[in-house]
Amino acid sequence: xxxxxxxxxxxxxxxxxxxxxxxxxxxxxxxxxxxxxxxxxxxxxxxxxxxxxxxxxxxxxxxxxxxxxxxxxxxxxxxxxxxxxxxxxxxxxxxxxxxxxxxxxxxxxxxxxxxxxxxxxxxxxxxxxxxxxxxxxxxxxxxxxxxxxxxxxxxxxxxxxxxxxxxxxxxxxxxxxxxxxxxxxxxxxxxxxxxxxxxxxxxxxxxxxxxxxxxxxxxxxxxxxxxxxxxxxxxxxxxxxxxxxxxxxxxxxxxxxxxxxxxxxxxxxxxxxxxxxxxxxxxxxxxxxxxxxxxxxxxxxxxxxxxxxxxxxxxxxxxxxxxx
Amino acid sequence: xxxxxxxxxxxxxxxxxxxxxxxxxxxxxxxxxxxxxxxxxxxxxxxxxxxxxxxxxxxxxxxxxxxxxxxxxxxxxxxxxxxxxxxxxxxxxxxxxxxxxxxxxxxxxxxxxxxxxxxxxxxxxxxxxxxxxxxxxxxxxxxxxxxxxxxxxxxxxxxxxxxxxxxxxxxxxxxxxxxxxxxxxxxxxxxxxxxxxxxxxxxxxxxxxxxxxxxxxxxxxxxxxxxxxxxxxxxxxxxxxxxxxxxxxxxxxxxxxxxxxxxxxxxxxxxxxxxxxxxxxxxxxxxxxxxxxxxxxxxxxxxxxxxxxxxxxxxxxxxxxxxxxx
Ligand SMILES: Nc1ncnc2c1ncn2[C@@H]1O[C@H](COP(=O)(O)OP(=O)(O)OP(=O)(O)O)[C@@H](O)[C@H]1O
Ligand SMILES: Nc1ncnc2c1ncn2[C@@H]1O[C@H](COP(=O)(O)OP(=O)(O)OP(=O)(O)O)[C@@H](O)[C@H]1O
Ligand code: SF4
Ligand code: SF4
Ligand SMILES: [Mg+2]
Ligand SMILES: [Mg+2]
Numbered sequence: 001x002x003x004x005x006x007x008x009x010x011x012x013x014x015x016x017x018x019x020x021x022x023x024x025x026x027x028x029x030x031x032x033x034x035x036x037x038x039x040x041x042x043x044x045x046x047x048x049x050x051x052x053x054x055x056x057x058x059x060x061x062x063x064x065x066x067x068x069x070x071x072x073x074x075x076x077x078x079x080x081x082x083x084x085x086x087x088x089x090x091x092x093x094x095x096x097x098x099x100x101x102x103x104x105x106x107x108x109x110x111x112x113x114x115x116x117x118x119x120x121x122x123x124x125x126x127x128x129x130x131x132x133x134x135x136x137x138x139x140x141x142x143x144x145x146x147x148x149x150x151x152x153x154x155x156x157x158x159x160x161x162x163x164x165x166x167x168x169x170x171x172x173x174x175x176x177x178x179x180x181x182x183x184x185x186x187x188x189x190x191x192x193x194x195x196x197x198x199x200x201x202x203x204x205x206x207x208x209x210x211x212x213x214x215x216x217x218x219x220x221x222x223x224x225x226x227x228x229x230x231x232x233x234x235x236x237x238x239x240x241x242x243x244x245x246x247x248x249x250x251x252x253x254x255x256x257x258x259x260x261x262x263x264x265x266x267x268x269x270x271x272x273x274x275x276x277x278x279x280x281x282x283x284x285x286x287x288x289x290x291x292x293x294x295x296x297x298x299x300x301x302x303x304x305x306x307x308x309x310x311x312x313x314x315x316x317x318x319x320x321x322x323x324x
Numbered sequence: 325x326x327x328x329x330x331x332x333x334x335x336x337x338x339x340x341x342x343x344x345x346x347x348x349x350x351x352x353x354x355x356x357x358x359x360x361x362x363x364x365x366x367x368x369x370x371x372x373x374x375x376x377x378x379x380x381x382x383x384x385x386x387x388x389x390x391x392x393x394x395x396x397x398x399x400x401x402x403x404x405x406x407x408x409x410x411x412x413x414x415x416x417x418x419x420x421x422x423x424x425x426x427x428x429x430x431x432x433x434x435x436x437x438x439x440x441x442x443x444x445x446x447x448x449x450x451x452x453x454x455x456x457x458x459x460x461x462x463x464x465x466x467x468x469x470x471x472x473x474x475x476x477x478x479x480x481x482x483x484x485x486x487x488x489x490x491x492x493x494x495x496x497x498x499x500x501x502x503x504x505x506x507x508x509x510x511x512x513x514x515x516x517x518x519x520x521x522x523x524x525x526x527x528x529x530x531x532x533x534x535x536x537x538x539x540x541x542x543x544x545x546x547x548x549x550x551x552x553x554x555x556x557x558x559x560x561x562x563x564x565x566x567x568x569x570x571x572x573x574x575x576x577x578x579x580x581x582x583x584x585x586x587x588x589x590x591x592x593x594x595x596x597x598x599x600x601x602x603x604x605x606x607x608x609x610x611x612x613x614x615x616x617x618x619x620x621x622x623x624x625x626x627x628x629x630x631x632x633x634x635x636x637x638x639x640x641x642x643x644x645x646x647x648x649x650x
Contacts, residue, residue, distance in 0.1 A: 019481055034473075036481075057513045058485030059469070102484040105425040146601050157386065161424040161507065162370025162540070184484070187510045189540065193370045217485075217513035258515075279516075281470025 001083055007095065007179055007211040008046040008069065013078035015039040015064055019283070036282050038064040040235040041078075043309070046179075048083065049205065051212040053222040053243075055258070056232035057279055062215045063102055065232075066183045069213060070099045085178055097213070098177035100169055102184045107168050108156040114167055115152030118142070121175035141170040146196055162189045169197060173204075181213045186221060198224060219259070223247060228316070231255045234282060234290040237309070241316030251312055251323040253295045289321070297322050329400035331502045331534025332358040332381065337394035337404075339373075339380050339558075341605075348605040350376050350389065351558045355632070358502065358534035363524065365549030365566065366538045367581070369602050372555040374538045375424055378504045380404075381536070382421055383411035399501050416446065420500035424507045424538075426487040429494060430479040436463075436490050437475035440497055447498040462493040467519045485512045492520060499531070506538045521548040542582070546570055551638075554578050557602055557613040564638025574640040576618050612643065622649030 001009055020026060020033040039061045046052045054062045067073045069080060082094040090096065098121075101107040108117055118138045121127075128134045139149035145166040156164055165185070172180060182201075186194040198221065204210045216222050222229060223243060230240040231252065239252040250256045278294075280286050286293050292302040302321055312318040339351040351373050358364045366374050379385050381396055383403065396404040403414055415421070423429050431439060440459035444450060450458060456475070463471035466489040479487055492508055505524065509517040521544060527533045537549055545552055545566060552569045554562040554577070562575040573579045600617040603609060609616055615625040622643070630641040643649045 017481070019477060021476060058489075058516050059483040063484060103425070103427060105427050148601075148604055150604075160371045160375055166370075184510075189370055194540075219514075279467065279469045281473070283470045283473055 001081060002045070004083075005047050006045045007048040007050075007083050008097075008213070009079075009081040010042060010044050010065075010069065011079040011081070013039055013042040013065070013068060013080065014076050015061075015068055015073055016076045034283060037235055037285070038282065039068065041309075042232075042235075042237055044230050044237060044240060046211055046213060047227075048211055049209040050227040051205065051214050051225050053214045053216065053226035053229045054232055055215075055217065055219065055222055055229060057258075058217070059279065059282070060232040061235040061282075062232060063183055066099060066181045066213065066215060070097045070181050072099075082179065087178070095179045096177065097179040097181050098172045098175050099181045100172045100183060100185045102187075102215075105164070108164060108171075110156055112155075113152065114142075114154055114156065114159075117156070117167065118152070118171050118174050121171065125175055127174075127176060137174070141174055144173065144200060145170045146193055162193055165189055166193070166197070176208075177210070179211045179213075181215075183215045184217070185214075187216065187218065194221070201225065231258065234280060234285055236290065236319065237317070238291070238320065239312065239316065239318045241312055241314070241318075245314050245316065249314060251318050252320045253297050253322075254291050257294075289319075329360075330357045330397075331360045331362075331399060332356075332536060333395075333397040334377070334381065335395045337377070337380060337396065338392040339376060339385060339389055340392040341389050343388075345606065349392075349558060349608075350605055351380065354394070354555075354558070354560050356536075356553050356560060356563065358536050360501075360532045360534050361528045362551065363528055363535040363537050363549045365545040365552035366536060366555060367540060367542065367545060367552060368555035369581070370540070371602055371604075373558040374555055375506050376558075377555070378421070378506050378536065378538055382415060382419060382504060383408070416498065418501045420495035420498060420503045422492055422495045422503070422505040422508045424510075426484075426491045427479070429491045430487065432479050435476050435478050436482070440475070440490075440494060443494060443497040459493075459497070462496060463490070465496075465523055466490070466493045467516050468493075485516065488512060489516070489520070492523075496523075496527070501531075501533055503527070503533055503535045504538075505535060507540070508537070509539070509544055510541065517544065518547075524548065542570065554581070557608055558605065559613065559641065560632055561614070561641045562638065563632070564640075568637050574635075574638075574645060575614075575642045576620050576644075577614050580617075612641075620644060620649060624649050 015038050017036045017038055019036045021031055042065060054065060056062060068075055084092050085095045115138050118141055119134050122134050122137055128137050138152055142149050142151055147166055169185060186197050189197060214225055226243050229243050229246050230237045233254050239255045250259050288304045289302045289307050292298040307319045307321045309317050309319045313324045334354060334356050337351055337354040341348040341350055354377055368374055380391060391404050395402060398414060399418055403411060437459055441455040444455040444458050460471050460475055463475060468474050468486060468489060495503060509520050524535055528535055539545060549566050552566050553560050556577050562569060562578050569578060573582055603613060611626040611628055612630050615621040624643055628643060630643050630646055632639045632641040633646050
């Protein structure tokens with residue numbers, strides 16, 4: 001590791017998916033193989049006990065980074081390095097990240113009772129001894145996420161969408177992880193429960209030193225949670241900085257536009273300006289800087305040469321020819 | 325269907341789940357109307373009964389759930405007493421549904437294009453090629469880049485937000501009169517959210533479709549809905565014009581809801597939260613369901629159940645506005 005303070009170091013991470021049509025169709029229609037670069041040369045670090053947020057528009061590669069970090073996808077290129085775990089049975093081995101999924105439906109086994117779903121990691125890691133202690137821990141976790149201990153006996157389909165999301169949060173907390181990857185953990189939750197969960201996550205961070213990789217499209221939530229923010233565009237990180245520095249002084253044109261489009265309940269804007277131009281397809285990424293077709297500042301060289309990631313004025317990194 | 329009949333009328337709807345430990349009342353005396361060309365927002369805490377209301381309207385309550393009382397009319401036609409087969413026809417002809425969980429509406433074994441063209445051909449006399457062209461157009465409208473190639477991909481090859489948009493395209497494919505949209509934009513960033521809500525508003529204006537927009541996102545409500553209904557513990561507790569309910573909420577619960585929105589301004593140590601939790605269905609207290617958490621509650625709140633009472637600007641179910649709490 002580059003520094004003992006780092007919990008996670010990600011280096012030049014790339015993931016390519018083969019999205020070719022089935023072989024036979026390809027032969028008949030004479031179509032070439034097609035590849036989709038979901039994540040490209042992504043580098044970042046997360047300090048112990050801190051929260052790094054990934055933001056960026058739908059399809060830019062946030063969940064793919066999350067799945068790479070948690071080992072659900074293998075990287076096509078690049079390295080992912082976790083610091084040694086400090087507690088539990090795994091102490092000394094690399095930390096294992098737990099994940100809260102964007103889609104709770106996909107992560108909860110419909111045939112299991114909620115109590116068993118939450119108890120599974122407790123049993124697997126041997127975190128409590130005996131059925132009674134395990135049941136007590138499950139009850140405690142259910143209360144923590146605003147559900148009731150009685151809910152342990154019910155099945156996932158008997159819950160509302162937001163309640164299911166909380167079940168998956170309880171399950172992730174059950175394994176007492178040191179590193180938590182949260183993919184849109186509160187997007188299915190109403191503001192009141194969202195506030196409860198975000199307050200809880202901050203508290204766990206302070207008390208247990210939990211480290212987070214946090215994904216959300218809600219910039220207000222991100223600002224509340226994150227110490228640093230990495231902005232992604234079409235598979236790459238285009239700007240990375242401390243949260244307040246990024247909000248105060250966004251230097252990449254995409255970050256600037258992103259911050260302008262935040263809706264505000266106090267002054268709703270029914271004719272919101274959409275970000276100019278269409279999001280590009282990762283199947284045919286634009287040449288040069290991937291943002292150039294939509295960038296208000298695009299200059300000639302932006303169309304031909306891709307900007308390098310370099311040091312950002314005021315700390316962090318930025319990838320834009322024209323940034324200061 | 326004449327232009328005066330509302331797209332949806334729900335009157336006194338109650339939904340029950342018989343269980344081993346007795347009957348759970350999931351919805352109690354829910355009444356709401358969606359006019360043609362109108363977007364009605366439905367908000368409320370997780371578990372309040374928003375999705376359940378949508379499912380009851382669609383005739384898709386999960387057994388043993390059942391409608392215990394009330395009436396539902398879609399485009400003037402009574403639908404709560406229809407057989408499953410008849411209801412399926414109504415759903416197919418008139419209603420587009422966007423479910424909270426996009427994976428439940430998509431079949432993992434078929435490409436997105438196969439699913440879209442099938443729905444389009446079911447609802448129109450387009451041939452295969454025309455249906456495919458229409459499907460690509462819909463995917464473009466919901467903002468899927470590279471739609472003409474993406475159409476042949478399978479659901480798992482899309483990102484979470486893209487899947488959600490594919491479901492929206494699927495719901496619009498049949499050109500419905502009533503759209504039930506359950507958290508259609510939760511996983512979407514603001515720019516695409518704006519594109520989707522603009523699309524919904526256009527459908528309302530141009531085709532006179534009515535939209536029941538279920539969401540917990542007040543920002544979306546503020547920018548999209550015409551009126552809003554607030555639900556709590558299976559009941560509608562406040563209804564009114566969006567500006568009224570957001571800026572001058574009358575019900576103490578609605579006021580609390582407005583206070584817990586993370587503001588964009590400086591980071592606060594803790595977000596305001598309404599203390600306590602919404603009661604579970606088997607433990608709804610007598611009187612006003614909100615009384616254990618309400619700072620304005622009085623003795624009467626523990627005995628009298630407030631009814632939804634109309635006032636000049638909407639309706640509210642709170643004793644403060646109906647005879648006092650003492
Ligand atoms: N298993 C897969 N096979 C093929 N393509 C994939 C796969 N998973 C993701 N992709 C593609 O990779 C790109 C990035 O997807 P990803 O899910 O990481 O986006 P995201 O940033 O999480 O978006 P959202 O905010 O919509 O969830 C998308 O174009 C998506 O279609
Ligand atoms: N099949 C079922 N059996 C028993 N109870 C159920 C069933 N389905 C839902 N419920 C309960 O009914 C209540 C209302 O659920 P509903 O899905 O309508 O909530 P919601 O308002 O949509 O919440 P969310 O914002 O979390 O999606 C919840 O308390 C839920 O636990
Ligand atoms: S490199 Fe050029 S096109 Fe890309 S963001 Fe900077 S100014 Fe815009
Ligand atoms: S009726 Fe009473 S308890 Fe209920 S919201 Fe009004 S004041 Fe509060
Ligand atoms: Mg995602
Ligand atoms: Mg719901």
